[in-house]
Amino acid sequence: MRHNSDIELYLKELKAYKTPAVKESDAEGQVQVFxxxxxxxxxxxxxxxxxxxxxxxxxxxxxxxxxxxxxxxGAAQLPDWLEAEEEEEPHH
Incomplete structure (x- = not known):
């Protein structure tokens, strides 16, 4: 039964625990300013x-x-195979 009293003691201490309040100034010195x-x-x-x-x-x-x-x-001579051939227009 000792086991049961240990759990009760743990729960009592757990309920009595108060978390510390967090302030804006707590971060000073811990975090670099961007x-x-x-x-x-x-x-x-x-x-x-x-x-x-x-x-x-x-x-x-x-x-x-x-x-x-x-x-x-300054202008390069184009080889004759690069010259565009003129297309003949169809006669009506």
Whole structure:
């Protein structure tokens, strides 16, 4: 019967237990305060003008052609098989 008195004692202590009140200040020192990180600078925007000038001054490379054999106008000659054939209009 001793077992029964142990349970009664446990239940008595359990009912007598009061949970401590939680305050807003309890979290201070336990949690870091959140601050938004500053926006990083975009590396692309830093030298955009210089990159554009370098791109515009680049030589056009065409596969299969020597770089020194390009035409002076800068336009590559199209092979004749790339030219579009004109279709004949049907006569009425």
């Amino acid at each position: 601050t938004m990180p500053k926006t990083p600078a975009s590396p692309e925007e830093a030298n955009l003008a210089d990159s554009l000038k370098a791109y515009e001054s680049m030589a056009v490379e065409i596969e299969g052609q020597d770089a020194s054999a390009q035409t002076s106008a």
